[in-house]
Every structure is written in structure tokens, then in C-alpha cells.
Amino acid sequence: MAVQRIGLVVHQGRPVAVAAARTVRDWGADRGIACTEIDVWRGDVPRRSGQEEAAAAGHPDLIVTFGGDGTFLRGARIAAKNGAAVLGVNVGRLGFLTETTADGVLDALETVHAGRATVEERMMLTLRASRPLEMPVGMEALLCYGRGPALPPPKARSGGDREVGWGVALDVIAVNDVVLEKLARDRQASVGVYITGQLLAAYSADAVIVATPTGSTAYSFAAGGPVVSPYTDAVVFTPVAAHMAFDRTVVASADEAVAVRVLPQSGQVAVSIDGQLRGVLDPGDWVAAYKAPTRLRLVRLAPADFYRRLRERFQLADAPASADQAPAFVRPAAPVPADLAHLRLPPLPGS
Ligand SMILES: NC(=O)c1ccc[n+]([C@@H]2O[C@H](COP(=O)([O-])OP(=O)(O)OC[C@H]3O[C@@H](n4cnc5c(N)ncnc54)[C@H](O)[C@@H]3O)[C@@H](O)[C@H]2O)c1
Numbered sequence: 001m002a003v004q005r006i007g008l009v010v011h012q013g014r015p016v017a018v019a020a021a022r023t024v025r026d027w028g029a030d031r032g033i034a035c036t037e038i039d040v041w042r043g044d045v046p047r048r049s050g051q052e053e054a055a056a057a058g059h060p061d062l063i064v065t066f067g068g069d070g071t072f073l074r075g076a077r078i079a080a081k082n083g084a085a086v087l088g089v090n091v092g093r094l095g096f097l098t099e100t101t102a103d104g105v106l107d108a109l110e111t112v113h114a115g116r117a118t119v120e121e122r123m124m125l126t127l128r129a130s131r132p133l134e135m136p137v138g139m140e141a142l143l144c145y146g147r148g149p150a151l152p153p154p155k156a157r158s159g160g161d162r163e164v165g166w167g168v169a170l171d172v173i174a175v176n177d178v179v180l181e182k183l184a185r186d187r188q189a190s191v192g193v194y195i196t197g198q199l200l201a202a203y204s205a206d207a208v209i210v211a212t213p214t215g216s217t218a219y220s221f222a223a224g225g226p227v228v229s230p231y232t233d234a235v236v237f238t239p240v241a242a243h244m245a246f247d248r249t250v251v252a253s254a255d256e257a258v259a260v261r262v263l264p265q266s267g268q269v270a271v272s273i274d275g276q277l278r279g280v281l282d283p284g285d286w287v288a289a290y291k292a293p294t295r296l297r298l299v300r301l302a303p304a305d306f307y308r309r310l311r312e313r314f315q316l317a318d319a320p321a322s323a324d325q326a327p328a329f330v331r332p333a334a335p336v337p338a339d340l341a342h343l344r345l346p347p348l349p350g351s
């Protein structure tokens, strides 16, 4: 893709991130490519929706993030609303979702601009709810976790904020996950979990997570859920500290909605999307998470390497008795047999 306009989302607390963003601005200036910094926490305006941020930045076709996964998710929220591609530059602690380093960013941009990068599409989730999400008065002050102001609750899509039955469609997307967790530490979340309208189980838990395959390596993974290939589409349901025998993940099909209904005896339930609190539910409320109609477009500089990334960034340890015995990469040089031709195969080294 020849880049037309870049939006920069920068972790302002990291000098390396700020400096790398400056080099990108200079790179853009040399090529007549406009670069606009998108500071989601600028003090003079309230938090804006992804669409509003994209419009204010002149609808960039490429969002470049400088930071860790949190910064990436802030940029992805804007990119996803605008159909832009997103390139993550890792200036963070883990940076699982990022693609390059601060040192590599200019080469990466040359690769993208010359049309030599690929764009990988990832499934996202969207939501319907029994009513528009709301944040109780005073919540924001309580949160006060060092980030800038919280995002407002998502708006209803198409204005139908009084729809009943199938619920209100919310103008929101999740790249990683929708998390429903107990709000007060001493009141568990009691929720009924429904998949395709059928009760799976009633849970009494700290939280329940509905994740995308991309989000399967985030909170869902920490809660004991499986790693799901990001090249598949699925809806991953994982309970957190469920006080019951059945505490396993269910990997549902991408065309199956997972609905969570807050039961009468439950405490209030916080709804977080990609780590951001977006509303609080009362008993009787429900939300349903399902595959979003649009996909996140991730810039990839090299062929798909999800499992290498998993091994390296999660520092997967080999069994001591087997360490150093398993080769790091296996790809025969011989032509691919016909019965394997439909598989996703690693490229030959150096190709
Ligand atoms: N116990 C937990 O692990 C826990 C608790 C709350 C939220 N989270 C996750 O944090 C995400 C938001 O990320 P953040 O950086 O703003 O908050 P954060 O800084 O609290 O992130 C938690 C950790 O998850 C990593 N991470 C985020 N997305 C990932 C992904 N797709 N694959 C692998 N690792 C990933 C981050 O680098 C960080 O180390 C949420 O979507 C949620 O999944 C995790």
C-alpha cells in the first residue's frame, strides 16, 4: 500500500517512543506524507470515539503505535473504526501485538510504502446489550489508575437505544476481549452464560471473559484459557475463579454469540473492553458478544510467525530433560507434496 496519511499513537511516558515518532514525522515530511499525532488523552477535549479520533486526524490509512500492547490497543481502536491498517512499534514490556522495534520503524515504513508488506486480518467482537451501557457517577475518580480520562460508554449504533428483544447494538469493537467482572471485591459476579441462546451454565465468579483468538493470549490465557490461532475465527469464553466444578474454556464458533445475563443475586458487574472500563451492569442486565462485521488490519513485515512470537515473547521453557534437542524450525527443502499444498506452510529460510 502506498501510504497517504499516517496517524501516530505514542506512549508519551517513554522517551524512546517519542523520539521514534519524531523520526517517522521527518520521514513523512520528506515524502509529502502527512503525519498527525493522535493523543487520546489531550487535555482540552473529552475522550473521543475511534471514528471521531480518525476524523480529527484526517482519516489516516495507516496508524503507527509506539508503546506496548496498551498503546497498540488504543491505536487499533481508531484504525478499526476507519478501516486503516495498524503497525505496532514495540516500546513496551511485552509488545505481543507489535511488529517492529523503534530501530526498525523506518525500514518498516519503507517496506509498507513500497507495497512489500502484507496486511493480516483479525476477527474482532462487537456487542449488543439490554440497554445502553452507563458508568455510575464517581466511577472515573475511583479508577484513577494513572492513565488519562476513561473512555465514555459506547453509543448505540443506528440510534435504536430503546430496542428490546435483541437488545441495543453498541458502537464498539473489541480486538482482545470483553470482560465482565465483579465491581465490588466482596460481591461475586453471578451470571448466566448463554451460547446461541442456550444456557451453558450459571457462574459465580470473579469475572467471565469473551475473547477473540487475538485476545486468547491476553487475560483469557492468564485465566487458564487456551492459545487459539489468530488465523482462525472463534469466540473464546473463559471464566475467572469460578466457584464451581465446571471452570473450563469453551471455544465457540465465530457465528455463535455468547451472552452474559446478570442474575438477581449478583453484585454489580463492570464491563471492560480491551482493558478499558466502559460500563456497569445491574442484576437483570445482559450483554451479548459476537463477531464484528469488520476486521482489524494488521501490517505484517514478514510471513506469519505467531508460534515463534509465542515462544519468544512468552519465554516458553523447554522441558529440562529435552532442552536443546528440538530444532527451532523445520521446513524440508523438497517440493511441497500435493496433499500438503492447502496448508499454511512456513517459508523456506532466506526466501
Ligand atoms: N490477569 C491478566 O493477565 C489481565 C487482567 C486484566 C486485563 N488483562 C488484559 O489486558 C488487556 C489490555 O492490555 P493493556 O496493555 O492495556 O493492559 P495491561 O497493561 O494491564 O496488560 C496486561 C498484559 O497483557 C499483555 N497483552 C495485552 N494484549 C495481549 C495479547 N493480545 N496477547 C498477549 N498479551 C497481551 C500486555 O502486554 C500486558 O503485559 C485486556 O484486553 C486484557 O486481556 C489481563
Ligand SMILES: Nc1ncnc2c1ncn2[C@@H]1O[C@H](COP(=O)(O)OP(=O)(O)OP(=O)(O)O)[C@@H](O)[C@H]1O
Residues within 6 Å of the ligand: 010, 011, 012, 013, 039, 040, 041, 067, 068, 069, 070, 071, 072, 091, 092, 093, 094, 095, 145, 146, 147, 148
Ligand atoms: N499517550 C500517553 N500519554 C500519557 N501517558 C501515557 C500515554 N501512554 C501511556 N501512558 C502512561 O503509561 C502507563 C502505562 O500505559 P500502558 O499500560 O498502556 O502501556 P503499554 O503501551 O501497554 O506499555 P507496557 O507494555 O509497558 O505496559 C499508563 O498508565 C499511563 O500513565
